Amino acid sequence: MSDCTHNCGSCGESCSERTAPQSLVEEINMFSSYKKLIAVVSGKGGVGKSMVTSLMAVNANRAGYSTAVLDADITGPSIPKAFGVTERAAGSQQGIVPVETEKGIALMSVNLLLEDASDPVVWRGPVISGVVKQFWTDVVWGDVDYMFVDMPPGTGDVALTVFQSLPIDGIIIVTSPQELVSMIVEKAVKMAEMMNVPVLGIVENMSYFECPNCSEKHYIYGESHLEEVAAKHGIKNIARLPIDPSLSKLCDEGKIEAYEGNWLDDMSKAIY
Ligand code: ADP
Numbered sequence: 001m002s003d004c005t006h007n008c009g010s011c012g013e014s015c016s017e018r019t020a021p022q023s024l025v026e027e028i029n030m031f032s033s034y035k036k037l038i039a040v041v042s043g044k045g046g047v048g049k050s051m052v053t054s055l056m057a058v059n060a061n062r063a064g065y066s067t068a069v070l071d072a073d074i075t076g077p078s079i080p081k082a083f084g085v086t087e088r089a090a091g092s093q094q095g096i097v098p099v100e101t102e103k104g105i106a107l108m109s110v111n112l113l114l115e116d117a118s119d120p121v122v123w124r125g126p127v128i129s130g131v132v133k134q135f136w137t138d139v140v141w142g143d144v145d146y147m148f149v150d151m152p153p154g155t156g157d158v159a160l161t162v163f164q165s166l167p168i169d170g171i172i173i174v175t176s177p178q179e180l181v182s183m184i185v186e187k188a189v190k191m192a193e194m195m196n197v198p199v200l201g202i203v204e205n206m207s208y209f210e211c212p213n214c215s216e217k218h219y220i221y222g223e224s225h226l227e228e229v230a231a232k233h234g235i236k237n238i239a240r241l242p243i244d245p246s247l248s249k250l251c252d253e254g255k256i257e258a259y260e261g262n263w264l265d266d267m268s269k270a271i272y
Contacts, residue, residue: 024164026133031094032141034068037167038148038200038271041192042174043184045153048205050078051247052174052264053150054256059268061105061257065145068098071109072132072162073150075121080111084254089113095140103257108139128152129161136166146271155191163195170200170271177204177221180229189233201237201267202230209243217242239267 005011008020028034040056042049053069060067071079080086083101089112090097096113098106110131111117121128132152141147149166152158173188185202192199204226208217220243230238241247241263250256 025167026137026165029095029137029139029141032139032144034141034144034147036146036169036271038146039151039163039166039168039171039197040148040174041151041159041171041188042153043155043179043182043188045076047174047176047179048203048241049073049153049174050076050082050150051251052172052203052205052241053148054079054082054251055241055259055261055264056172056268057105057146057148058103058257058259059264060146060148060272061103063268063272065272066143067104068106068141068144068147069108070132070135070139070147070149071107071111072135073152074110074123074128074131074158076153077109077111077121077150078251079107079150080109080117081254082251082256083107085112086117087112092140095138096134097140101257105257106141106144108135108141125157125161128158129165132158132162133165155187160191163191163197168195168197170198172200172267173202174205175202176206177219177224177226180204180225185229186233189235199233199235200271201239202226202235203239203241203264203267205241206243207240237267237270239264 004013004015008018009023040049040053057067057069069079071077085099087099089099098108099112171192175185208219210217226238250259
């Protein structure tokens, strides 16, 4: 082929000498760098993916790392609210400038670009994945140690495109106790395997409720199957997050950076 660049990773020609598929991975914005890109995924919406993304980012920031959150959950963005960020993102000659939280975490979310944060995003899949790609290529992130991606929920078209476009180093799967007994988690694990992305850990959210009076743990959604599912897939890091009304209150008030709890400390240490 006349236009063959002899680099199969970047060449778009369909030539008989092709040795590897063309890589769809985009380069990060030219004024930015990162050490590790971690995607937080879930089988479906509402299981606490944004909660875990926020807590992992807060932990990294507290540990002194330069931290960022790319909110790729375009149709259900909840990261800015959890961090109490209401400012609009501004543009510069180099690109879009992320908004910083009170403690200095860089955020980019579609809600920081919409005229009114309550406007619904009624876009089709390719437009949504195009915006996520732009958050990677056009946002001036600066030098980031840990960037957490709050992924679109599920294992469908949008999640797949994001997986293929960003050079994700590993994923954290967030699940509820009920999902662990279904095949939803298996699907997320298999998707990661197909994409050649390691699963760094599984977080079972809403695992139990601890009585504030007697400290007894109540397993509201039934007994946990976390260990067994993790062992089946050779996943070493597991964590359990209780149902804690103070967590949802902090999110509602935009004060998640003030959370207290050590549930994700080991998971955090495992990725540093
Ligand atoms: P997802 O990102 O998976 O859609 P969210 O993280 O937005 O889910 O969580 C859904 C709702 O449940 C939010 O209102 C959040 O504050 C609340 N929530 C999530 N995890 C917990 C928890 N462990 N304890 C109390 N509330 C929680």
